[in-house]
Amino acid sequence: MRAYRLICAMWVRSLMAYRLSFALTAFGNFAVSAFDFAAILLMFSQVDRLGGYSLAEIAFLYGASCTAFGLADLSLGSMGRLGKRVRDGTLDTLLVRPAPVIAQVAADRFGLHRIGRLTQGALVLTYALVILDIDWTVVKVLTLPVMLLSGAGIFGALFVAGAAFQFVARDAAEVQNAFTYGGTTLLQYPPTVFAKELVRGVTFVLPLAFVNWLPALYILGRPYPLDLPVWTAFTPPLVAAGCLALAGLAWRTGLRSYRSTGS
Amino acid sequence: MGTDLIELDGVEKVFDVRRKTGFLRRERHEVRAVDGISFTVPRGEMVGYIGPNGAGKSTTIKMLTGILTPSGGRLRVAGIDPSRERTRLARRIGVVFGQRTTLWWDLPLIDSYRLMHRMYRIPDARYRENLDRCVELLELGALLDVPVRQLSLGQRMRGDIAAALLHDPEVLYLDEPTIGLDVISKAKVREFLRDLNTQSGTTVLLTTHDLTDIEQLCKRVMVIDHGRLMYDGPLAGLHEVGESERTLIVDLERELPPIEVESRGW
Secondary structure, three states, X not given: OHHHHHHHHHHHHHHHHHHHHHHHHHHHHHHHHHHHHHHHHXXXXXXXXXXXXXXXXXXXXXXXXHHHHHHXXXXXXXXXXXXXXXXXXXXXXXXXXXXXXXHHHHHOOOOHHHHHHHHHHHHHHHXXXXXXXXXXXXXXXXXXXXXXXXXXXXXXXXHHHHHHHHOOOOOOHHHHHHHHXXXXXXXXXXXXXXXXXXXXXXXXXXXXXXXXXXXXXXXXXXXXXXXXXXXXXXXXXXXXHHHHHHHHHHHHHHHHHHHHHOO | OXXXXXXXXXXXXXXXXXXXXXXXXXXXXXXXEEEEEEEEEEOOOEEEEEOOOOOOHHHHHHHHHOOOOOOEXXXXXXXXXXXXXXXXXXXXXXXXXXXXXXXXXXXXXXXXXXXXXXXXXXXHHHHHHHHHHHHHHOOOHHHOOOEHHHOOHHHHHHHHHHXXXXXXXXXXXXEOOOOOOOHHHHHHHHHHHHHHHHHHOOEEEEEOOOHHHHHHHOOEEEEEEOOEEEEEEEHHXXXXXXXXXXXXXXXXXXXXXXXXXXXXXX
């Protein structure tokens, strides 16, 4: 954690040497993410409801998914570069430093511009919370931050697992992107617009549904997909912990295979 | 054996290499990169480790730093098993890879050093002292604020050597530290390493293709080929071993008149 902070601080300093460039890339990151939401707005100019959900409700799902993903992307998104380091052998230079490799890889070229996506997600989420008419209870208020953090944990686990996979398949960054970027786009829409098989897949196989669907539908007071029981809204922290543990295991296995095969 | 800083006993490294022999068909075969090497290096010694490309030099260094896990044998550096306690060992060793830098490419040189300072938790006074000494001896003063990517190869190498020494390592591994350097840069690097070894007593293990490095720096040299240790002893002895008869066949592009060959030894 300390090494992670040190290296991140270093990259931020170097980034700030080119403030304009930083501002532009951060804005670009914001804009790319905002286009997704523009697409949703465009759809709602033609229809009033999508899969039975209003614009405000979808904005809530969108904001929750984007914020959770943005948090994970900001802190761990750099791990996608691991494959390159494995290929050109520069991973070796990280292995001779007295800090965990995972912290060094996560902080490698720490991209503060990714804050653009996070900001955009947070803005949409705020917008949704303002216009939505929710019967707030203490439990619902607590569910909100827990949802965002657990969601970030689940996406973070995907980043770590994806990086671990790159020890074996060095060009696998795209596969990981399909799950991370693809996942967050999927979660921006309510489960009712997707086929049951897909919803089942992202609930039981790749537990993306726990990022925002289940807790958000609880807050919105909407029926759950697949007739899941109500208490599943409170399971995301457990799911996130489980995913992170599995991802950590995958990482260790990947690193061990690298250390025994070399490059 | 208490004074031996590096101990290797029958160390092996076997790679599984898969070669494509057809569509989806692969042939597996083993490559013994390091095939049962044993040697010890006492504290304060400076040893040359030489051999042709692919002989297993870098693989040995990678095992000594904990980057690679040996397939067999026993290996200790400062009493530590490198592959098991890699991060603990990292504080006590310095590594310079001639072919790749450990410095931060886009940032000024001094930033890399500041990061080393904090990452290795080097006491402030120690850090100042070591940095000042390296800056002076390696002539880095004018380079500290230059981004690493703008440095010449020789400058970068000196920068890398300084980075590897800020935390007072007991042993310094140098993997081809003079590769690609011009004569003047080579001389500077050698002079610095010699002083480092005599004054600070740092143990140095050096791989190189440049025999002049060895001649000027190391009393002891180890030769490795096909993963085996072929020679271990003083440099002078190596010349005797190499004195066997050799045949040199030269294929000429076209017919040329015979030339006189004069033997001058080497």
